[in-house]
Amino acid sequence: MTPPRSPPPDSDLRERRELLDEPGLARTLRRLALEIVERVPQADRPLYLIGIRTGGAYLAQRLVELVASVGEGEPRPLLGAVDISLYRDDVFSGLPKPEIGPTELPEPVDGKTIVLVDDVLFTGRTVRAAMDVLADYGRPRSVMLAALVDRGRRELPIQPDFVGVTVQTTATESVRVMLKERGERDRVVLRERQAGAAP
Amino acid sequence: MTAFPHRHLLGTEGLSVADLLTIMDLGERFLEINDRTIKKVPTLRGKTVVNLFLEPSTRTRTSFEIAAKRLSADAINISGSGSSTVKGETLMDTAKNVDAMSPDVVVLRHAQAGAAAMLAGRIRAGVVNAGDGAHEHPTQALLDCSTIRAHKGRIDGLTVAICGDIRHSRVARSNIWALRALGAEVRVAGPRTLLAPGLAEMGAVVHDRIEPALEGADVVMMLRIQKERMGTSLFPNTREYSRYFGLNARRLGLAKKDAIVMHPGPINRGVELDPAIADGPRAVILDQVARGVAIRMAVLYLLAGGETADG
Numbered sequence: 001m002t003p004p005r006s007p008p009p010d011s012d013l014r015e016r017r018e019l020l021d022e023p024g025l026a027r028t029l030r031r032l033a034l035e036i037v038e039r040v041p042q043a044d045r046p047l048y049l050i051g052i053r054t055g056g057a058y059l060a061q062r063l064v065e066l067v068a069s070v071g072e073g074e075p076r077p078l079l080g081a082v083d084i085s086l087y088r089d090d091v092f093s094g095l096p097k098p099e100i101g102p103t104e105l106p107e108p109v110d111g112k113t114i115v116l117v118d119d120v121l122f123t124g125r126t127v128r129a130a131m132d133v134l135a136d137y138g139r140p141r142s143v144m145l146a147a148l149v150d151r152g153r154r155e156l157p158i159q160p161d162f163v164g165v166t167v168q169t170t171a172t173e174s175v176r177v178m179l180k181e182r183g184e185r186d187r188v189v190l191r192e193r194q195a196g197a198a199p
Numbered sequence: 200m201t202a203f204p205h206r207h208l209l210g211t212e213g214l215s216v217a218d219l220l221t222i223m224d225l226g227e228r229f230l231e232i233n234d235r236t237i238k239k240v241p242t243l244r245g246k247t248v249v250n251l252f253l254e255p256s257t258r259t260r261t262s263f264e265i266a267a268k269r270l271s272a273d274a275i276n277i278s279g280s281g282s283s284t285v286k287g288e289t290l291m292d293t294a295k296n297v298d299a300m301s302p303d304v305v306v307l308r309h310a311q312a313g314a315a316a317m318l319a320g321r322i323r324a325g326v327v328n329a330g331d332g333a334h335e336h337p338t339q340a341l342l343d344c345s346t347i348r349a350h351k352g353r354i355d356g357l358t359v360a361i362c363g364d365i366r367h368s369r370v371a372r373s374n375i376w377a378l379r380a381l382g383a384e385v386r387v388a389g390p391r392t393l394l395a396p397g398l399a400e401m402g403a404v405v406h407d408r409i410e411p412a413l414e415g416a417d418v419v420m421m422l423r424i425q426k427e428r429m430g431t432s433l434f435p436n437t438r439e440y441s442r443y444f445g446l447n448a449r450r451l452g453l454a455k456k457d458a459i460v461m462h463p464g465p466i467n468r469g470v471e472l473d474p475a476i477a478d479g480p481r482a483v484i485l486d487q488v489a490r491g492v493a494i495r496m497a498v499l500y501l502l503a504g505g506e507t508a509d510g
Contacts, residue, residue, distance in 0.1 A: 086240040086241070086242040086270075087240065087241060087242070091242055091504065100225065100228040101228075102228070102231060103231065132241065136235070136237045136239065136240065137235065137236070137237065138236070
């Protein structure tokens with residue numbers, strides 16, 4: 001069995017390349033919002049954007065505003081957030097300290113068209129867990145997936161419906177999404193574990 | 200560093216403020232699951248919790264059982280009557296037999312003080328003390344602290360009056376340790392025959408009348424008077440007890456205007472608690488029960504998960 005991964009400490013990572021700068025991130029999100037409006041059939045309204053905590057929840061919040069402003073006569077999407085801590089397949093081996101955030105689904109998911117929003121799509125395990133959370137709350141009509149960054153290296157048969165940036169990565173690289181909601185400047189960077197640091 | 204550096208929960212004595220807050224905070228996260236339509240998360244799937252209740256208990260056992268099941272653990276109940284203890288098996292033998300079936304957590308209720316501590320470390324499973332004689336009942340104190348914090352916004356600086364049969368109360372002892380650690384002033388009140396030595400050393404202010412304990416209190420915690428002790432030399436009868444130590448509207452008037460009234464249950468209506476207060480707006484008794492499930496979920500989560508994290 002492959003041991004579960006925990007993210008390497010920040011100090012071991014060196015920035016290699018900027019994938020999106022501040023205007024680039026804004027542009028990418030606007031395009032994602034437009035694609036969602038155009039490609040989801042009009043019959044499936046209102047949309048229900050549900051972010052995966054923590055990064056995805058901030059992005060879902062921004063996408064709700066963008067969808068409401070880019071679409072002519074587009075009803076404002078519903079907004080929700082899921083926390084997957086209790087649904088992880090590595091719940092006891094991945095995280096030393098349980099940081100469990102609230103799952104907030106103000107509207108029932110039954111019969112809704114849901115767009116799950118994640119910041120970085122990687123192994124697919126997070127999305128798998130998020131789908132399990134939704135199933136415990138009800139039976140959506142359909143569930144789609146929007147990711148700001150798809151860094152590949154999937155371990156489960158999960159593919160996104162809407163992608164901001166696609167980037168090929170190696171096992172020693174990681175993608176970090178910085179957001180102003182967390183007190184950082186909006187940008188996305190590709191980082192690599194420094195040689196000599198513990199794997 | 201792990202969030203909870205213990206393999207067992209034997210008492211609130213000796214728990215750090217960080218430990219107490221870890222359990223309370225996690226419990227408050229779990230509260231939300233109990234309001235869902237599907238009240239279950241897969242977190243403890245494949246883990247086994249044995250509720251070894253060798254002393255009669257319905258609410259605590261049910262609470263632990265629901266907590267385990269809402270986390271998807273398998274919960275098995277063994278009670279005193281109908282088990283091999285009536286055939287003369289010792290606690291240690293019973294526990295070792297249970298342990299041989301590889302449970303992850305054993306929740307023990309036992310009439311003997313120190314029973315849970317005796318099992319801890321002698322069996323492989325983590326041990327939760329669900330009440331050992333007159334010693335400790337830590338999950339009750341934790342759910343009480345969680346309830347107080349939810350209604351008062353804090354614990355530090357509050358005055359809590361614990362009234363009734365202090366001598367036989369593991370609830371009182373666990374609450375004194377926890378509340379003192381979290382910064383509350385704790386007063387205990389009861390007839391002299393129902394007070395115990397050592398309460399002042401634990402940090403409580405001791406009264407042999409209820410009125411001075413209630414004066415200006417933020418929280419009034421009434422303890423159950425065990426009817427089985429009635430008519431013994433400790434106190435004469437329920438009418439007399441109620442007259443001098445029962446909580447009625449007049450006595451509650453001595454406490455702060457927004458004081459809350461708590462009771463670990465089951466209530467003897469009209470003995471330690473006037474029914475009008477038990478059903479009144481100041482009582483938070485059913486909230487205690489609801490939080491009990493969430494706190495026990497937190498404890499099972501931390502103990503059942505801890506082993507894997509360390510190993």
